[in-house]
Amino acid sequence: MTVKHSERRYSEVTGRAVLYAILIIVAIYYLIPLAIMISTSFRDMNDIRFGHLIDLPSSLSLEAWRMAWSEVQIGARRQLGLRPYFINSLLITIPAVTISVIVGALNGYVLSFWRFKGSNIFFALLLFGCFLPFQAILLPQATVLGKIGLSGTIPGLILTHVVYGVAFTTLFYRNYYVSLPGELVKAAQLDGAGFWRIFWRIILPLSTPITVVAVIWQFTQIWNDFLFGVAFSSPRSQPVTVGLNNMVNSSTGEVRYNVDMAGAIIAALPTLAVYIIAGKYFVRGLTAGSVKG
Amino acid sequence: MANLHIDNVHKSFGDTHILKGINMDIADGEFIILVGPSGCGKSTLMNCIAGLEQATTGRIIIEDEDVTEAMPKDRDIAMVFQSYALYPNMNVWKNIAFGLEIRKMPKDEIASTVERVADLLQIRPLLKRKPSQLSGGQRQRVAMGRALARDPKIFLFDEPLSNLDAKLRVEMRTEIKKLHQRLKTTIVYVTHDQIEAMTLANRIAVMKDGMIQQFGSPQEVYDEPVNLFVAGFMGSPSMNFIRCKVMEHQGEAHIRMEVDGKDYNLPIPKQEQAVRQRIGQTVILGIRPEQITHVIPQQDAGPNMASVDGKIIVTEPTGADTLTLIRMNDQEVNCRVHPREAKEPGETMTFMINMDKAIFFDPETEDRII
Numbered sequence: 185m186t187v188k189h190s191e192r193r194y195s196e197v198t199g200r201a202v203l204y205a206i207l208i209i210v211a212i213y214y215l216i217p218l219a220i221m222i223s224t225s226f227r228d229m230n231d232i233r234f235g236h237l238i239d240l241p242s243s244l245s246l247e248a249w250r251m252a253w254s255e256v257q258i259g260a261r262r263q264l265g266l267r268p269y270f271i272n273s274l275l276i277t278i279p280a281v282t283i284s285v286i287v288g289a290l291n292g293y294v295l296s297f298w299r300f301k302g303s304n305i306f307f308a309l310l311l312f313g314c315f316l317p318f319q320a321i322l323l324p325q326a327t328v329l330g331k332i333g334l335s336g337t338i339p340g341l342i343l344t345h346v347v348y349g350v351a352f353t354t355l356f357y358r359n360y361y362v363s364l365p366g367e368l369v370k371a372a373q374l375d376g377a378g379f380w381r382i383f384w385r386i387i388l389p390l391s392t393p394i395t396v397v398a399v400i401w402q403f404t405q406i407w408n409d410f411l412f413g414v415a416f417s418s419p420r421s422q423p424v425t426v427g428l429n430n431m432v433n434s435s436t437g438e439v440r441y442n443v444d445m446a447g448a449i450i451a452a453l454p455t456l457a458v459y460i461i462a463g464k465y466f467v468r469g470l471t472a473g474s475v476k477g
Numbered sequence: 478m479a480n481l482h483i484d485n486v487h488k489s490f491g492d493t494h495i496l497k498g499i500n501m502d503i504a505d506g507e508f509i510i511l512v513g514p515s516g517c518g519k520s521t522l523m524n525c526i527a528g529l530e531q532a533t534t535g536r537i538i539i540e541d542e543d544v545t546e547a548m549p550k551d552r553d554i555a556m557v558f559q560s561y562a563l564y565p566n567m568n569v570w571k572n573i574a575f576g577l578e579i580r581k582m583p584k585d586e587i588a589s590t591v592e593r594v595a596d597l598l599q600i601r602p603l604l605k606r607k608p609s610q611l612s613g614g615q616r617q618r619v620a621m622g623r624a625l626a627r628d629p630k631i632f633l634f635d636e637p638l639s640n641l642d643a644k645l646r647v648e649m650r651t652e653i654k655k656l657h658q659r660l661k662t663t664i665v666y667v668t669h670d671q672i673e674a675m676t677l678a679n680r681i682a683v684m685k686d687g688m689i690q691q692f693g694s695p696q697e698v699y700d701e702p703v704n705l706f707v708a709g710f711m712g713s714p715s716m717n718f719i720r721c722k723v724m725e726h727q728g729e730a731h732i733r734m735e736v737d738g739k740d741y742n743l744p745i746p747k748q749e750q751a752v753r754q755r756i757g758q759t760v761i762l763g764i765r766p767e768q769i770t771h772v773i774p775q776q777d778a779g780p781n782m783a784s785v786d787g788k789i790i791v792t793e794p795t796g797a798d799t800l801t802l803i804r805m806n807d808q809e810v811n812c813r814v815h816p817r818e819a820k821e822p823g824e825t826m827t828f829m830i831n832m833d834k835a836i837f838f839d840p841e842t843e844d845r846i847i
């Protein structure tokens with residue numbers, strides 16, 4: 185009895201150790217490139233030129249960050265650095281995330297609590313949107329944007345991201361809401377509340393976890409998007425991903441690794457920030473939405 | 478305050494028919510108890526009355542106004558949900574006040590209403606808590622409070638006391654009864670509790686498989702059940718059903734009953750004319766346990782009194798009475814005797830049967846023989 189018992193304990197402990205070892209190795213594997221990027225971004229060019237390509241900075245230099253942010257000549261653009269692109273990205277991402285999340289929440293609310301004839305078909309069609317590859321909608325969307333006069337503009341990009349993102353946000357919210365008891369809405373109806381009041385007073389306050397999920401998802405999708413950003417923008421409305429690409433590709437002469445790395449980190453910083461701020465909710469929200477979905 | 482007419486209401490979810498033609502005429506101020514086995518459609522009927530489910534066909538009329546198509550909020554109904562349905566994001570106070578705020582009650586009036594209801598339901602110390610911080614019974618009382626805070630035309634209560642401890646349940650039952658006597662609001666109330674049903678109801682509706690089996694006063698439903706189902710459903714312990722034959726004995730119809738090897742002829746009351754004519758046929762005798770007792774000297778003389786000697790199989794003391802199991806016509810029969818009179822299992826004692834209270838059912842149709 186006791187032998188068996190301790191054996192089981194022993195095997196449990198080794199299992200755990202192996203698990204942790206694997207997790208640590210994987211974590212290192214993923215973190216090394218990031219570490220190298222960060223370290224390179226703080227080195228100066230001389231350091232890189234005469235030392236190893238991969239090394240710790242001999243002195244902390246913010247030069248590369250300044251260059252990437254506001255001094256590098258990108259393409260033929262008059263304004264220097266990634267800053268204008270970064271601002272474009274903000275101008276695209278913030279409204280697009282906001283609108284697609286609100287529309288998704290409303291869609292989910294209707295599809296869960298105010299079913300209508302054909303609402304299931306409607307939902308199935310929306311789901312179809314989630315499986316649609318980006319490439320498939322490039323040409324039609326370009327035509328549409330041209331027809332409504334939004335080609336190459338920031339509103340055009342916002343519209344594109346909203347349309348594409350609503351499928352996902354609707355899916356998130358709908359799956360979360362069907363796990364809420366339907367009697368809540370019934371009780372509120374008897375209390376005299378209407379469609380909007382129930383949404384604002386009862387449903388939305390319960391939606392924090394899934395809203396965090398939807399915001400993170402949409403923010404990373406839209407911020408990191410390159411394809412739409414390249415296809416539907418003009419030089420004046422290009423997002424930071426396109427800017428970064430142009431910066432790396434348009435540098436003449438020697439490759440300025442430190443500037444490239446700093447630029448890449450700048451471009452990735454907002455998504456990183458969103459994850460760190462809301463990540464705890466993200467994990468919780470994903471499971472909360474999926475348990476009964 | 479309002480009358481309520483439910484006119485041939487059917488409800489199907491897809492292909493499954495849940496309600497199959499419900500008809501009820503409920504007068505202003507009546508207290509209606511709805512009972513029936515789990516899954517028979519009680520909650521569905523409540524939802525149809527409240528407008529939370531659209532009846533497939535049929536009409537709902539409240540206060541002489543057809544509300545079949547009306548929105549729930551326009552029907553002026555307050556409901557306690559079987560699942561409570563408390564708003565998780567609001568504390569108890571807000572939960573109760575929500576409906577009042579929407580209906581634009583002045584602030585100070587809301588406050589006094591919430592406090593009155595909280596006192597009534599003994600949840601005053603809980604007003605600041607969220608539903609997740611409450612026990613099941615506390616949540617149920619909050620659900621109750623949310624309804625009682627309003628002054629609607631009709632109250633719908635779906636098993637509102639099911640989760641309370643025995644003492645609290647009795648207290649709340651009394652409070653509800655007092656409240657009804659004071660407000661005279663029409664109430665439809667679902668319960669699985671026999672005592673609740675008997676004590677609260679003006680009339681009881683017994684439901685089975687989406688149909689109303691019987692709708693009458695508690696005494697009617699208890700004493701004059703229309704069929705085997707109602708007879709078996711109402712009353713605890715439930716009525717004894719004994720298959721037996723109607724036989725002629727000394728020129729009169731009697732029930733032939735064999736108890737532990739000895740044959741008895743039990744009288745059939747005069748009012749059961751239809752049964753008396755079924756000589757030679759098998760019927761089901763329904764008799765409640767309290768009608769089979771130990772011999773009580775002054776009462777054993779009536780024309781419809783009979784006595785049999787039965788061997789006791791099992792006894793179950795309940796405190797007030799002892800339930801005693803014997804066999805009649807080889808079927809188990811529960812009798813209710815005084816604890817002092819009850820003999821031990823294996824012993825034989827004489828039981829007195831009050832055939833005046835016996836009722837008879839057709840074994841084929843299971844309806845009462847009339």
Ligand SMILES: Nc1ncnc2c1ncn2[C@@H]1O[C@H](COP(=O)(O)OP(=O)(O)OP(=O)(O)O)[C@@H](O)[C@H]1O
Pocket residue numbers: 490493495513514515516517518519520521522559
């Ligand atoms: N939305 C629905 N879709 C399909 N079937 C349903 C739906 N709601 C209820 N039912 C079915 O209708 C039947 C009646 O349900 P209902 O909730 O009215 O029963 P009930 O009499 O209240 O039972 P209980 O005493 O257990 O509360 C059940 O068989 C249930 O499965």
Ligand SMILES: [Mg+2]
Pocket residue numbers: 519520521559635
């Ligand atoms: Mg029910």
